[in-house]
Amino acid sequence: MRVKNITIIFSFLILLGLMGGYFLGSFENDAGKSKLNEEKRSDVSGFHYSSFSQKDFFDSAFEKTIRPQISKNQHIRGIIIPHHLLASNLIANALYSISSEKPITVVIISPNHFFTGQGQIISSLYDWETPYGILESDKNIIKRLQANRLLDIDELPFEKEHGISNLTAFIKKVLPNAKIIPLIIKDTLSFRESDFFLDNINKILPENTLFIASLDFSHYLPSQIADFHDTKSLAVLASFDYEGINFLDIDSKPSLRIFLKYLASKGANAFNLLDHSNSAYILKDENISETTSYITGFFSLGNQSKNEQTTLLAFGDLMLDRYIRKITDKNGKDYPFQNIKRFLIGNDLTLANLEGSFTDFQPKPLDPDNTTFTFNPNLIPVLKKIGFNIFNLANNHSLDFGKDGLIKSQKYLEDNNIDYFGDPSNKDRISVIKNIRGIKIGFVGYNEFNNSDFHKIIEEIKKIKQEASFVVVYTHWGTEYQTNFSETQQEKAHQFIDAGADVILGSHPHVIQPVEVYKNRIIFYSLGNFLFDQTFSQKVRQGLGVGIVFDKIKLDYYLFPTETKGFQVNLLGKEKGDIILNELADQSLAPEDIKKQIIKGKITINF
Structure with missing residues (x-):
């Protein structure tokens, strides 16, 4: 524990007069x-x-x-x-x-x-x-x-x-x-x-x-x-x-x-x-x-007490090529995450949408208009060390370097004991089930930009629902930079929930989109960018982290606004974070009590 933090805490006590002079002798760095x-x-x-x-x-x-x-x-x-x-x-x-x-x-x-x-x-x-x-x-x-x-x-x-x-x-x-x-x-x-x-x-x-x-x-x-x-x-x-x-x-x-x-x-x-x-x-x-x-x-003495809660911290789009590659080559592989390392630990599962593949292929020349992404495989141990242990691959960039690139990426993740789910073609390994202390969480990935059979995703959700305690559907859908969801997104989201999904997480628009409550389940239409090198507007630099607590009697959702600055992810302070949460509440399709909870940064859905 840092001495600096102890000093700050005890200074609060002195200022508030909670413990008077008791603490004057307690600071290690005031030992003299x-x-x-x-x-x-x-x-x-x-x-x-x-x-x-x-x-x-x-x-x-x-x-x-x-x-x-x-x-x-x-x-x-x-x-x-x-x-x-x-x-x-x-x-x-x-x-x-x-x-x-x-x-x-x-x-x-x-x-x-x-x-x-x-x-x-x-x-x-x-x-x-x-x-x-x-x-x-x-x-x-x-x-x-x-x-x-x-x-x-x-x-x-x-x-x-x-x-x-x-x-x-x-x-x-x-x-x-x-x-x-x-x-x-x-x-x-x-x-x-x-x-x-x-x-x-x-x-x-x-x-x-x-x-x-x-x-x-x-x-x-x-x-x-x-x-x-x-x-x-x-x-x-x-x-x-x-x-x-x-x-x-x-x-x-x-x-x-x-x-x-x-x-x-x-x-x-x-x-x-x-x-x-x-x-x-x-x-x-x-x-x-x-x-x-x-x-x-x-x-x-006695048997273990029951605690059947499991946690997931989920983010939107994670892209590690172009200018992110340039900055990590210069400043170190963990540079984009240096300000949020403590935030990323402490969760059972930490998830993001992987907007590209880990390969040993030569990346495209640096160009802001390049949209063909490959990531340095040496970044995977860094991601694992800071807490990431599961990724969604159902998106429009997983095949940027073809099927060979996707296979290489899957192999690199497997070699580092990081799970993944979802397929850009919506065919293979659509889902995965994680068992955390006896609680099974099923994940299903869906890429809207592939013309495969949508019914197959619905059937996969129904199947996983029979095997897992909870089902998370991670979707790649919608229109880039649109701050509201489409009717098509909404129709599909409702079908996912009707099939058994407990929560839906969306990506691809690169901006945060509203939340909807449907049949007592929450749809996050877009979590925005977690880490991307897009800088042309404030909204593409912002994202929403969602901390989910899975419990048999309820689901808790903690809302954590983030912002990328200088290609580093930062937690937003209360003032800026409150602006995002107020906008999110205002635009969301939810009962008034849920909107009030969004503003406070925590939603509880009781079963």
Whole structure:
């Protein structure tokens, strides 16, 4: 987590007077002003220090707790809490659920925020001085873990590691006789190292050890995107989805993987959510552009709790030739996406319409009038790394370099484990079904600019509807640069929904077109350009990202306006984004309550 962001958040607190002078000593980059931090730097006596020495700050946090009713028979083995002190009430509320006078060993696992110290997994032998007294480290066990080469001991990183120091006073308050094993984990920890640690730690830790994960979730994004990303995070926690961790908006993926795998080995599979919030909600200012989100909950012995939600982030046209090729050759393959990388992670599926083919053929000479596109295959690993894992190929550019070009493109995608669906001729591999945590999402592609049998697409939708929980139809249709949909588009869209489609996503017009609600299903007639080198009008530089949450009882749609500037995709700020959403609501065919939701950037369709 960036120190800059912590400073911004705490500055809000000071300005709003929410916590008065409590936070004046909490900024790492104000350490020179804090007597406590001076002690931490000069200390050689075998102690680390909790972030604050003011006992009344922590008392105040506990006084505001809801104090959840936890059955003693739940056998809690793990708890997940944030380390931002902005969320002090959430931390206190969660830890109160495990309060006990009994002696217990507590493992606290945290990100190594500053990537310091020797080793991938680092611990400390020092005790911790808190306003409630000394919180002892479990020195004997830590030394055994070190002797078995499961961790390294290095005291220096703990002088500034707020993932640990922000929590020690809370822990001492609720577990006064606990001994702790603090662990900070580097992001470079490999799966092999992680598995070796997990395979051996159970041989050393006491049976009733409590694991505390000190983790913050979505970072540096507006509140609605944070909520969308957290939907997946909550599903991953409930279902122990280790694969889903790979693209999760969280500050330490290795820490969460160790935490969940340890709990699974103990049979503590039942996740119980206590709180979910973010810094914008706590500060009561949803206009904050960079939030941090917080999830608290405990894990007890028992079966996994059900969370049957899956997320999809969908965009319009993605074109990587012509001037986009020129700029990526000059500035790097990820240049167009540098401003939205955080936005692109945190989703189960990330989708766009691929306006061309990946081939090793020579591209056409640079010319704005050239409309025959081929993309550099070396861009595929970059797209995968930033989150894209599925593409629509049913469009009028997939055959720009003939059937050979399409086959090459499909092979390149397959070699990189990226799924695709849709065929420019509407014949082969029209559809694909993705299984995410047991929820099956079917995708069907349709290219209007091929005179094949339209009835075949209808039959494919009906077929996929029998096999999948939800059906997404991605269409390539309409007239370029027209800001409204045609009667033909509407007729086909209605037929798709009549056949079983749950949502329709459109591309090709290169501008955003209105939304329609038909039979309680939503049609996005055109999402506009996601990334294209067209610059002749503002509308061709704008697009609409749609974040869809699939749920058995409802579908949520988050609306994210984007804009390309200098051939880089950017999330629009609230002022410009609101203009697009207001225009979209005004032009859409939808009930008034849905139009109001469009303006707010989130639509909910209940079944």
